[in-house]
Amino acid sequence: MKFSFPVILTVILLCSCHHIDKKSKNPNELTYNADDVKSGPLSATLNLSADMSRMELTSELKLSNTGSDPIEIQDIVISTDAGLRSLPENGSISFSLKPGSDSTMSIKFQPINDLKFYQVTGLQGDLKPAYSILISYKIAGNDNILNLAVKSQADKKSYLDYTRKFTKPVTGYSFNTKTSFNESEKKYLEALKLTNQPGFVYISDQEIAVSGLNFRLNSYYLQDTLRAELSVVNHAGFPVKFIPDAFDITAVENQNPTENKIISFEKTSGSQQDKDTMEKGDRLSIHFRKYMQIKTPENETLVVHLLRAFVLSGPKNLFNEDVQLLPAALKQHD
Numbered sequence: 089m090k091f092s093f094p095v096i097l098t099v100i101l102l103c104s105c106h107h108i109d110k111k112s113k114n115p116n117e118l119t120y121n122a123d124d125v126k127s128g129p130l131s132a133t134l135n136l137s138a139d140m141s142r143m144e145l146t147s148e149l150k151l152s153n154t155g156s157d158p159i160e161i162q163d164i165v166i167s168t169d170a171g172l173r174s175l176p177e178n179g180s181i182s183f184s185l186k187p188g189s190d191s192t193m194s195i196k197f198q199p200i201n202d203l204k205f206y207q208v209t210g211l212q213g214d215l216k217p218a219y220s221i222l223i224s225y226k227i228a229g230n231d232n233i234l235n236l237a238v239k240s241q242a243d244k245k246s247y248l249d250y251t252r253k254f255t256k257p258v259t260g261y262s263f264n265t266k267t268s269f270n271e272s273e274k275k276y277l278e279a280l281k282l283t284n285q286p287g288f289v290y291i292s293d294q295e296i297a298v299s300g301l302n303f304r305l306n307s308y309y310l311q312d313t314l315r316a317e318l319s320v321v322n323h324a325g326f327p328v329k330f331i332p333d334a335f336d337i338t339a340v341e342n343q344n345p346t347e348n349k350i351i352s353f354e355k356t357s358g359s360q361q362d363k364d365t366m367e368k369g370d371r372l373s374i375h376f377r378k379y380m381q382i383k384t385p386e387n388e389t390l391v392v393h394l395l396r397a398f399v400l401s402g403p404k405n406l407f408n409e410d411v412q413l414l415p416a417a418l419k420q421h422d
Contacts, residue, residue: 114139116139116140116141116142117137117138117139117140118137118138118140118215118242118246118247118250119135119136119137119138119242119243119246120136120137120138120218120219120240120241120242121240121241121242121243122134122135122136122238122239122240122241123239125236125237125238125239126154126236127234127235127236128155128227128234129153129154129155129156129157129159129227130151130152130153130154130155130159130185130223130225130234130236131151131152131154132149132150132151132152132221132223132236132238133149133150133152134147134148134149134150134221134238134240135147135148136148136219136221136240138215138242140215140250140253140254141254143198143212143215144196144197144198145166145196145197145198145199145215145219146194146195146196146197147166147194147195147196147197147221148192148193148194149164149192149193149194149195149221149238150190150191150192150193151185151190151191151192151193151223152185152189152190153185153186153187153188153189153190154188155187155227156187157187157227157228157229158184158185158186158187158227158228159184159185159225159226159227159228160182160183160184160185160225160226160227160228161181161182161183161184161185161223161224161225162182162224162225162226162233163180163181163182163222163223163224164176164180164181164195164221164222164223164224165221165222166197166199166219166220166221166222167219167220167221167222167237168199168201168216168218168219169216169218169220170203172199172200172201172202172203173222174197174198174199174200175197176195176196176197177196177197177198178196181193181195198212199212199216199219200212200213201213201214201215201216202214202418204416204418205260205418207293207294207306208260208261208262208293208294208306208307208308208416208418209258209260209306209307209308209418210306210308210317211258211308214251214254214255215250217241217242217244217247218239218240218241218242219239219240220237220238220239220240221237221238221240222235222236222237223235223236223237223238256310256311257310257385258308258309258310258418259308259309259310259385259386259388259415259416259418260307260308260415260416260418261305261307261308261309261390261413261414261415261416262293262294262413262414262416263291263292263293263294263295263296263305263392263411263412263413263414264389264411264412264413264414265291265292265293267412269289269291269409269411270289270290270291272408272409273287273289273298273407273408273409274287274288274289275287275408276408277289277298277299277408280400280404282299282324282326282400287299288300291411293416294306296411298406298407299324300322300323300324300325301320301321301322301323301324301328301398301406302320302321302323303318303319303320304318304319304320305317305318305319305392307337307376307413309380309382309385312379312380312381313377313378313379313380314337314376314377314378314380314382314390315376315377316337316374316375316376316377316392317373317374317375317376318335318373318374318376319371319372319373319374320366320371320372320373320374321370321371321372322366322367322368322369322370322371322372323368323369324368325368326368326400326401327365327366327367327368327400327401328365328366328398328399328400328406329364329365329366329398329399329400329403330353330364330365330366330372330374330397330398331364331396331397331398331399332351332353332364332374332397334393334395334396334397335351335374335376335393335394335397336349336378336392336393337349337376337378337390337391337392337393337413338390338391338393339380339382339388339389339390339391340388340389340390340391340412348378348379349376349377349378350376350377350378351374351375351376352374352375353372353373353374353375354372354373354375355370355371355372356371356372356373357369357370357371358370358371385415386415387415388415389412389413389414389415390412390413391410391411391412391413392410392411392412392413393410394406394407394410394411395407395408395409395410
């Protein structure tokens, strides 16, 4: 058989004509049951299992071509019942399956299980009780894209045991969009006269746009630790310097920055000579972790200290004030 893979290490192909028999002694494993499925000349057999501690799914997938023409596999993805699709860990998969042949492959997924949860926290969310492996393919000589879906379902009791054992309370946070931040920051920028254009400011649940600078925040509180990722992209025509010591996240009643925070940052694009200064087109990723005792995190208002953390030439602060964070209403599992 001749195969072409965009990512060679995506799958391990095994020539086999027998049903996959996977046995595991992993106490963290959750198995899913799936029936064999056939669509035209393509048939599929699936074994799907999850390592619950790693939030990782492994599929053992056997595809067979029972027709007289080659089948071109276009893509293989995993999908939740809500329609959230995720690629394999190592990227997309495509290859050719000759008539009368079959191939068996092991594919790992780390699926996004809850879109809202992912947007707020940056985490996948709890594993779902059911998934579908979706295979798109073409028959040689025909440009029509065909699809085959292999549905799998976990045992109800096993899934409930999983949620009791592995689900931990996570509180995600979003920017408070109901303050006067937009108006206050816009007036401040216009007074600075950074450009000839009026100052543009927009704040949403997870993003802030300030005159060509875009900030995106993922944050959550889990087991006495607050974690946050702040991504910054500079589309503006002026440089901005990041001051790590000035950046912090605190509770409203205790807004004094403390020393028990860990901050690291990396410039993911642009010149690496001055890593804390962002020119136009540069991207910065800020990683934040802090031990905090919050009795009721689902009711707590936090503050992101941005006021002195981003500085323009002059020096002048980019922000006129710090920004509040409110707990987001999130659901982790079915």
